[in-house]
Amino acid sequence: MASQDILINWAPQETRVAIVENGAVQELHIERALERGLVGNVYLGKVARVLPGMQSAFVDIGLERAAFLHVADLNPPAAANGSARAGGGAGPVRPDALPPIERQVFEGQTLTVQVIKDAIGTKGARLSAQISIAGRMLVYLPHDTHIGVSQKIGPPELREQLRARVGALAALGEGGQRIDPPGGFILRTNAEEASDAELAEDIAYLRRAWAAIRERALTSAPGSLLHQDLSLAERVLRDLVNESTQAIRIDSKMQYDQLEAFGRAYMPRAAARLEHYKGERNIFDLFGIEEEIARALARRVELKSGGYLIIDQTEALTTIDVNTGGYVGARNFDDTIFKTNLEAAGAIARQLRLRNLGGIVIADFIDMTRDEHRGAVLAELKKQLARDRTRTTVSGFTQLGLVEMTRKRTRESLAHMLCEPCPTCDGRGQVKTARTVCYDILREILREARQFDPKEFRIVASAAVVEMLLDEESMHLAGLSEFIGKPISLAAEPVMNPEQYDIVLL
Secondary structure (H helix, E strand, O other): OOOEEEEEEEEOOEEEEEEEEOOEEEEEEEEEHHHOOOOOOEEEEEEEEEEHHHOEEEEEOOOOOOEEEEHHHOOOOOOOOOOOOOOOOOOOOOHHHOOOHHHOOOOOOEEEEEEEEOOEOOEOOEEEOOOOEEOOOEEEEOOOOOEEEOOOOOOHHHHHHHHHHHHHHHOEOOOOOEOOOOOEEEEOHHHOOOOHHHHHHHHHHHHHHHHHHHHHHHHOOOOEEEEOOOOHHHHHHHHHOOOOEEEEEEOOHHHHHHHHHHHHHHOHHHHOOEEEOOOOOOHHHHOOHHHHHHHHOOOEEEOOOOOEEEEEEOOOEEEEEEEOOOOOOOOOHHHHHHHHHHHHHHHHHHHHHHHOOOEEEEEEOOOOOOHHHHHHHHHHHHHHHOOOOOOEEEEEEOOOOOEEEEEOOOOOOHHHHHOOOOOOOOOOOOOOOHHHHHHHHHHHHHHHHHHOOOOOEEEEEOHHHHHHHHOOOHHHHHHHHHHHOOOEEEEEOOOOOOOOEEEEEO
């Protein structure tokens, strides 16, 4: 297994995490303080108003607007608790099978509630009293008794086996004593290959987190935050640390102290690998991560052999094109293609992780004539993808020689998080040439001349467009001026992008 280092660059506005394996950055995670939602947060709420007609209540949780709680999101009574919820089997409890909300809550009552949907526009946040706490491999449902399994986990036999294992582990406390009731759990996708020790560690962490919530609820005032979904730095300890992790370096002393305290309480094995980076330089600068981020946003990815990848991300899918470039190192053309494709297979797997590309991915390898070469490239691709925590399914080569893959979407891609559509090209990835813009301008002046009768037309455009109108297109500009019988002047505007222009009537 490759050795792994985790680097954490912290600032008040943003936390960035890089996972480095054998000297190469494999994953980047970014969280911005102002973009963190409230989903997952647990509050001690106070019922502000009960609405029997809507079977709902408004609950004050300390935000600008009261949050919304529907009767279906209250804790069902014991009689209805046998129906599946929040990851169970037959579906949620029907609202008409529950007692009316006015019999369950009253104005001024305090409730422990969790945000399940952020506020949008004028609507307040959506709440649930059915608390769920996410761990690395499990989701804990303290008000439930059901053990559910993610639909994406393998065959029915494996699902039942996992259910039985978690049921047995959940029945025991950290000291080995039996717990009744043990609470409900949902196995997440990455629990499929977990050991009993890892599952037990996750169960213990989740129960400690719930115990802390209950303890705070006893001493806090209504409107208090009882539990916040883990920050990115804390999720590093919970989700990203494994046996190959050598060190977790963080460049903020304050965050190091907080993370160490969190780790000692919940993940002692991960906390033991924490290190405070004390250097003057930004930790990302020191290890070359800033350059890696810039490369991960580029369309072209260079290969060591001289070949390259072209990566295009669209709404429907991501395409990756493999090219030989200047590589001529092999004895013949077939070997050149094979070696380029072999290197590209590893680079593609790394780029999927680094850019966090999800959904449908189509890789267009260079055409190979020999079946053994195609088999070796596909095997190398699957081998490299096996290192990815995110599940990727490879369908093999199609009749057109393309490799189809699907990678689970876990969060926004790096490009979608850090970038937005270009205002110049409107997201097309290209802009009109200066000559095309010149001809647009000439047509526009002709249209304007038919409607208006100014003394002069003035063209305000980018320097490149003005230069072309004065040089290569000067004959056409003069001809148009003669045709409409009006003078045409030019003015360069440095702040205009290549496609922008104005025609001023003087």
